[in-house]
Amino acid sequence: MLRPIIASTVLGAVVGSVLAAGMLFARAEGAPNAVTIDNFFFTPGTVTVKAGTAVTWTNRDDIPHGIGSANNAFPKSKALDTDDSYSFTFTTPGTYQYFCYLHPKMVGSIVVEQ
Amino acid sequence: MSEFDQRDGVNRRKVLECMTWCGTGVLWTIAGGVPHSLGIMGEAQAADSRGLTFLQISDSHVGFDKPANPNALGTLEEAISKVNALSQKPAFMIHTGDISHLSKDKEFDDADHIISQSRLDVHYVPGEHDLIDPDQGKVYRERYGKAAKGAGWYSFDANGVHFIGLVNVVDLKAGGLGNLGNEQLEWLEKDVKGRSASTPIVLFAHIPLWTVYQDWGWGTQDGAQALSYLKRFGSVTVLNGHIHQVMQKVEGNVTFHTARSTAFPQPAPGTAPSPGPMKVPDDQLRKMLGIANVTFKQNDQRLAIIDSPLQG
Numbered sequence: 001m002l003r004p005i006i007a008s009t010v011l012g013a014v015v016g017s018v019l020a021a022g023m024l025f026a027r028a029e030g031a032p033n034a035v036t037i038d039n040f041f042f043t044p045g046t047v048t049v050k051a052g053t054a055v056t057w058t059n060r061d062d063i064p065h066g067i068g069s070a071n072n073a074f075p076k077s078k079a080l081d082t083d084d085s086y087s088f089t090f091t092t093p094g095t096y097q098y099f100c101y102l103h104p105k106m107v108g109s110i111v112v113e114q
Numbered sequence: 115m116s117e118f119d120q121r122d123g124v125n126r127r128k129v130l131e132c133m134t135w136c137g138t139g140v141l142w143t144i145a146g147g148v149p150h151s152l153g154i155m156g157e158a159q160a161a162d163s164r165g166l167t168f169l170q171i172s173d174s175h176v177g178f179d180k181p182a183n184p185n186a187l188g189t190l191e192e193a194i195s196k197v198n199a200l201s202q203k204p205a206f207m208i209h210t211g212d213i214s215h216l217s218k219d220k221e222f223d224d225a226d227h228i229i230s231q232s233r234l235d236v237h238y239v240p241g242e243h244d245l246i247d248p249d250q251g252k253v254y255r256e257r258y259g260k261a262a263k264g265a266g267w268y269s270f271d272a273n274g275v276h277f278i279g280l281v282n283v284v285d286l287k288a289g290g291l292g293n294l295g296n297e298q299l300e301w302l303e304k305d306v307k308g309r310s311a312s313t314p315i316v317l318f319a320h321i322p323l324w325t326v327y328q329d330w331g332w333g334t335q336d337g338a339q340a341l342s343y344l345k346r347f348g349s350v351t352v353l354n355g356h357i358h359q360v361m362q363k364v365e366g367n368v369t370f371h372t373a374r375s376t377a378f379p380q381p382a383p384g385t386a387p388s389p390g391p392m393k394v395p396d397d398q399l400r401k402m403l404g405i406a407n408v409t410f411k412q413n414d415q416r417l418a419i420i421d422s423p424l425q426g
Binding site: 039040041061062063064066068070078079081082097098099101102103104105107 | 180181182215216217242243246248286287288289290291328329330331387388389390391
């Protein structure tokens with residue numbers, strides 16, 4: 001179960017350095033502001049973005065999931081069926097804990113920086 | 115108590131043998147709150163079954179169309195055909211949730227159309243898939259929960275057995291398991307207060323009330339609190355769904371049981387990267403879907419659960 005997480009962390013780092021090299025990266029998926037849901041896990045589990053950035057969650061599972069803030073700090077998504085996405089733009093710096101409101105063992109966080 | 119303990123000990127071993135995965139058609143009988151396996155389905159059907167018989171179906175997921183079962187409505191129809199073919203007509207049916215896959219009107223319509231062909235009264239509790247309409251459960255409550263309290267809990271009596279339908283899929287907390295909540299717990303405590311300890315209790319809810327597998331969220335965080343109100347009762351049977359496979363556990367006077375889905379199987383705890391739908395070879399699917407037939411025998415305080423796959 002660890003392997004996919006490590007793999008996507010590495011992928012994230014690669015994508016990050018590509019961006020650092022000044023290349024534009026238009027696709028949301030795999031971008032540093034994208035979270036995918038695979039096998040009942042949010043990947044990556046923690047995403048760090050600048051304030052004003054939209055974070056997009058995409059469900060790749062055969063089962064619907066829903067994004068909910070742990071302390072109602074941002075609006076929850078509708079239920080996301082397979083391949084559905086939800087985006088929210090975080091404007092206020094801070095750490096936002098969230099979970100799947102259908103499968104609450106699934107948790108993740110968004111760190112919003114100034 | 116010594117006789118009870120001894121019998122409990124002997125039978126507990128048998129139960130443990132079967133705890134991780136019960137094969138097809140195993141019959142469980144409860145005598146004085148102590149379950150023991152009687153054998154396979156053939157023997158079960160031969161057994162005397164006077165008293166109350168009811169059915170449990172679960173996790174129909176009407177609307178699901180992924181590879182694990184592209185036709186969940188079709189397998190629900192097969193399950194209802196199986197119900198209609200039973201030699202002894204059950205008194206009623208309970209559905210332990212996830213009627214629909216995405217809480218859409220059409221999904222509920224399709225499910226109702228098929229399930230009504232059983233011509234049985236159906237007592238529903240919602241699964242998490244039934245409450246994801248934009249109004250968060252309004253569709254479910256209007257269809258199935260008009261006479262119920264709160265998010266859809268209620269109780270009723272049949273043949274001297276007290277049935278309690280609970281909702282543990284609402285207001286789930288980050289990192290947590292299934293949730294009953296204080297309002298429902300208080301209602302439950304009052305509901306059973308004053309009832310004779312000899313009243314057999316059947317508690318049903320979607321997510322297992324005991325922790326089957328924490329890592330996958332297969333449990334209810336305040337389930338133990340609910341069960342604490344039932345300690346004085348001699349016979350408590352807890353029927354759940356959600357995990358799409360048969361599991362049994364016995365703890366003192368309480369027998370826990372989960373039913374198969376009529377839509378798709380899910381993996382045994384920890385045997386796959388996630389609890390999601392499990393794709394099996396086509397010729398295996400119907401062996402992993404099914405219904406449960408529950409009989410309460412009035413004279414000898416016995417309650418038997420027979421799990422029948424759609425095929426095999």
